[in-house]
Amino acid sequence: MPKDTGIGASQKRREDVRFLTGAGNYTDDINVSGQAYVHFVRSEVAHAKILSIDTAKASELPGVVQIFTGSDFEGVGGLPCGWQVTDRYGEPMQEPPHPILAQEKVRHVGDPIAAVVADTYAQARDAAEAISIDFEELPAVVDMSSALDDGSVKVHDNLKSNLCYDWVLGEADDTKIQEAFDAAAHVTTLELTNQRLVANPMEPRVAVGDYNRASDEHTLYTTSQNPHVIRLLMCAFVLGLPEHKVRVVAPDVGGGFGTKIFHYAEEAFCTFAAKACNRPVKWTSSRTEAFQTDAHGRDHVTKIELALDDANNFTAIRTHTHANMGAYLSTFASSIPTWLHGTLMAGNYKTPAIQVNVRAVFTNTVPVDAYRGAGRPEATFQLERVIDIAARELKVDPIALRRQNFITEFPYETPVALAYDTGDYHGTMDRLEANGDFSGFAARRAESEAQGKLRGLGVNCYIEACGIAPSNIAGALGARAGLYDAATVRVNATGSISVLVGAHSHGQGHETVFPQVIAEMIGIDESQVEIVHGDSSKIPFGMGTYGSRSLAVCGSAMVRATEKVINKAKKIAAHLMEASESDIELKDGTFSVAGTDKSVAWGDVTLTAYVPHNFPLEDLEPGLEETAFYDPANFTFPAGGYACEVEVDPETGHVSVERFTAADDFGNVVNPMIVDGQVHGGLGQGIGQALLENCAYDESGQLLTGSFMDYAMPRADDVPFYSVDHSSQTPCTHNPLGVKGCGEAGAIGSPPAVVNAVIDALQSGGHDVTHIDMPVSPGRVWEAIQK
Amino acid sequence: MSKVTMTVNGRATSGDVEGRTLLSSYLRDTLGLTGTHIGCDTSQCGTCVVHVDGKVVKSCTMLALEADGAVVDTIEGQANADGSLNVIQQAFQDHHGLQCGFCTPGMVMSAAALLKDNPKPSESEIRKYLEGNLCRCTGYHNIVKAILAASGQDVSVVAAE
Ligand code: FES
Ligand code: FES
Numbered sequence: 001m002p003k004d005t006g007i008g009a010s011q012k013r014r015e016d017v018r019f020l021t022g023a024g025n026y027t028d029d030i031n032v033s034g035q036a037y038v039h040f041v042r043s044e045v046a047h048a049k050i051l052s053i054d055t056a057k058a059s060e061l062p063g064v065v066q067i068f069t070g071s072d073f074e075g076v077g078g079l080p081c082g083w084q085v086t087d088r089y090g091e092p093m094q095e096p097p098h099p100i101l102a103q104e105k106v107r108h109v110g111d112p113i114a115a116v117v118a119d120t121y122a123q124a125r126d127a128a129e130a131i132s133i134d135f136e137e138l139p140a141v142v143d144m145s146s147a148l149d150d151g152s153v154k155v156h157d158n159l160k161s162n163l164c165y166d167w168v169l170g171e172a173d174d175t176k177i178q179e180a181f182d183a184a185a186h187v188t189t190l191e192l193t194n195q196r197l198v199a200n201p202m203e204p205r206v207a208v209g210d211y212n213r214a215s216d217e218h219t220l221y222t223t224s225q226n227p228h229v230i231r232l233l234m235c236a237f238v239l240g241l242p243e244h245k246v247r248v249v250a251p252d253v254g255g256g257f258g259t260k261i262f263h264y265a266e267e268a269f270c271t272f273a274a275k276a277c278n279r280p281v282k283w284t285s286s287r288t289e290a291f292q293t294d295a296h297g298r299d300h301v302t303k304i305e306l307a308l309d310d311a312n313n314f315t316a317i318r319t320h321t322h323a324n325m326g327a328y329l330s331t332f333a334s335s336i337p338t339w340l341h342g343t344l345m346a347g348n349y350k351t352p353a354i355q356v357n358v359r360a361v362f363t364n365t366v367p368v369d370a371y372r373g374a375g376r377p378e379a380t381f382q383l384e385r386v387i388d389i390a391a392r393e394l395k396v397d398p399i400a401l402r403r404q405n406f407i408t409e410f411p412y413e414t415p416v417a418l419a420y421d422t423g424d425y426h427g428t429m430d431r432l433e434a435n436g437d438f439s440g441f442a443a444r445r446a447e448s449e450a451q452g453k454l455r456g457l458g459v460n461c462y463i464e465a466c467g468i469a470p471s472n473i474a475g476a477l478g479a480r481a482g483l484y485d486a487a488t489v490r491v492n493a494t495g496s497i498s499v500l501v502g503a504h505s506h507g508q509g510h511e512t513v514f515p516q517v518i519a520e521m522i523g524i525d526e527s528q529v530e531i532v533h534g535d536s537s538k539i540p541f542g543m544g545t546y547g548s549r550s551l552a553v554c555g556s557a558m559v560r561a562t563e564k565v566i567n568k569a570k571k572i573a574a575h576l577m578e579a580s581e582s583d584i585e586l587k588d589g590t591f592s593v594a595g596t597d598k599s600v601a602w603g604d605v606t607l608t609a610y611v612p613h614n615f616p617l618e619d620l621e622p623g624l625e626e627t628a629f630y631d632p633a634n635f636t637f638p639a640g641g642y643a644c645e646v647e648v649d650p651e652t653g654h655v656s657v658e659r660f661t662a663a664d665d666f667g668n669v670v671n672p673m674i675v676d677g678q679v680h681g682g683l684g685q686g687i688g689q690a691l692l693e694n695c696a697y698d699e700s701g702q703l704l705t706g707s708f709m710d711y712a713m714p715r716a717d718d719v720p721f722y723s724v725d726h727s728s729q730t731p732c733t734h735n736p737l738g739v740k741g742c743g744e745a746g747a748i749g750s751p752p753a754v755v756n757a758v759i760d761a762l763q764s765g766g767h768d769v770t771h772i773d774m775p776v777s778p779g780r781v782w783e784a785i786q787k
Numbered sequence: 788m789s790k791v792t793m794t795v796n797g798r799a800t801s802g803d804v805e806g807r808t809l810l811s812s813y814l815r816d817t818l819g820l821t822g823t824h825i826g827c828d829t830s831q832c833g834t835c836v837v838h839v840d841g842k843v844v845k846s847c848t849m850l851a852l853e854a855d856g857a858v859v860d861t862i863e864g865q866a867n868a869d870g871s872l873n874v875i876q877q878a879f880q881d882h883h884g885l886q887c888g889f890c891t892p893g894m895v896m897s898a899a900a901l902l903k904d905n906p907k908p909s910e911s912e913i914r915k916y917l918e919g920n921l922c923r924c925t926g927y928h929n930i931v932k933a934i935l936a937a938s939g940q941d942v943s944v945v946a947a948e
Binding site: 018681721 | 825862879890914917921922924
């Protein structure tokens, strides 16, 4: 029976009302009295030496407040990277400086060179055009493998090469892994590209810097998924400001998908310039700038080999990947192809020997960092594609081959550093087979064929690791940040509750979901609980929202803080009822003494906490407010199976997704409606990657896809209604809610299902095609058909 | 600077604009109606959709001067007279047709225009009509479902929730 309140209820979202009436408060809606506007002059070439910058004429133009160039930032720190990867030889990664405004050189199209602050945005733009910049264009390096050639142009002159690191996980000994391959009965090899993507949240980035001379306090309003992380990085590494003098506010944020995790130059610039100009300074990214400056995602080139014995058991996996870092290391760039990708190469399968090798490469392109899934889609795609190809080569059913190799006993230690706490991969596969109506596929295929179309069914599994933790292990692996989260549960005198959380909601619905948990724990109405987030001056130091962590990590902190509140409230209730604390029970918002008819309401206890006339003051402090920091003992491991049915038009190569079925195990679910929505959104992005999206550069480093005219975003008629099911549940064993996280699954699990389906369709038409790189565009499909 | 006057959400407004001021900027910056969003600079995203003289318009593609004397409706004027959500807005909430909310004003305004012309659109008519409205959060499932529901059609058959 679906519940209508508390944990498990599909509560409608309370935040919707403001968004549906135009009353949302996004960063660009914030205007500070007296604000000026900044326009950045950005490099139009991929690689050049700046010879001179002449701003004289521009500074005379109307409205210009001040013009900044790299020289104004000498002595100011650069943008830091938050994860130091150690390479296979024990050496730290190469870490180039990342200035706020270019110093001497520009290294990608969009690299900021100068910034014009003026009274109006139009004046800033006009003045920017009057700045003349003399530069010497240098050859650019775009392709990763040529970037590693001896004698290649270097992106950073003072680094040894364009290699950031050469990293290995799992079996480090090349001979040993080779032995496993030598002993194999069958080896399947696949070379593929996981193309560069642009996250493109619909809200472009915005930053507003404000400075108060009287109090020496800075405020930065910014489109961020993690305001405290931005404050720490900007204060400690870039501007050298005391954290207690800086407030970072991320109000309503219009989608993040990873790209709003990172600390960007424009945030530091607006904070810096607001003091330098003694005026608030606002920057609003255009979409064109977003394409040139938001960290991109994916961009791996991989060779994967899968070894099987003569009974079709997986015996070894070996991968070699080149991962593009772009021109600089974005905040978490280095960790994505390593600890968020290599660690996932076991997938849902028991493979005894695995070697993952990643070489991270600098090129003259926009920095690459986390984008929804971050490393895990890249791992899933290569593994699930190679398994599908192996099944075809061995002429076995691809689902049977997967089932045969499933991990079935938990906890399970993989050869690539993870310990899966729990899972049931047969369980989700059963749901998938049932909901996907696989038995009806043959009839649907016949129908498509009657219309001259090819129909294919593609299936895959996925596993992801969410809520990256614990902090001490992550730290040992190179993380320069903690990975806990925090919540303060502040009970008001009349019993309502403000919950101050470190997680940030930018579409996830925390304002609705988090109160469901607390209301259930206490037994009060959800409307009595309100979430406060996104303002470093109000909330405890939290790490924000990314990696499907909010409920698993911050939600756990909230549960712990609520438990502390309940414990204290029970003491007060015991005092009021002159009973022993151990006899107090809390149910439906009422404290009672076990075995008696004595009771006292939640509101009476909370009022007593703040009006402590009849209160055990000698044993207990007044008030009712508790904070908890929660550092998880392990990752969580959502997993599942996805199926896609496509129809391919052999005349045009056009692929249409006809059915998409998802069966996920997210552990316990608090709000099924919101979880469904998270999966839908991930599927939209995964199908977008599989069929449409591609961020392309030419050899000179020009960005060819710099707007929505050239970068194909999925639209409503590119996708079908999805079938989503998360009823197969193995609760997480190490967090109090038993939840695993659901934000990224759709984007991680769907691309291989789509491509597997396209290949299945083409093979059914007698076309000998084993792989097509994403995006599987009509052109690529048509070419494959012609071969 | 030139003076423009417009009736926006039933109220007379006026302001001074430059020749290059877009209708979207007039609404956001001059009138403070920030429910109309800006998500691109190439007229592709639809987060800026409003109605001008009853026609659906991307307000980033129209100069404020071109709308001089026009009747303009924005998301801020869509709720019922008593402040409650209108049928389309309510359907978006009921069916979780929004996540971050950034595309939402444009989606609601486009849906209103669609349902005016075509009171019972099919799924595929809705999907085609939304060609100019991008959403990065929802995968469109619940947006399409919400519009079907707002048109009074039965959505219980739509897969999942
Ligand atoms: S702002 Fe994107 S279409 Fe108008
Ligand atoms: S709800 Fe976020 S873009 Fe549509």
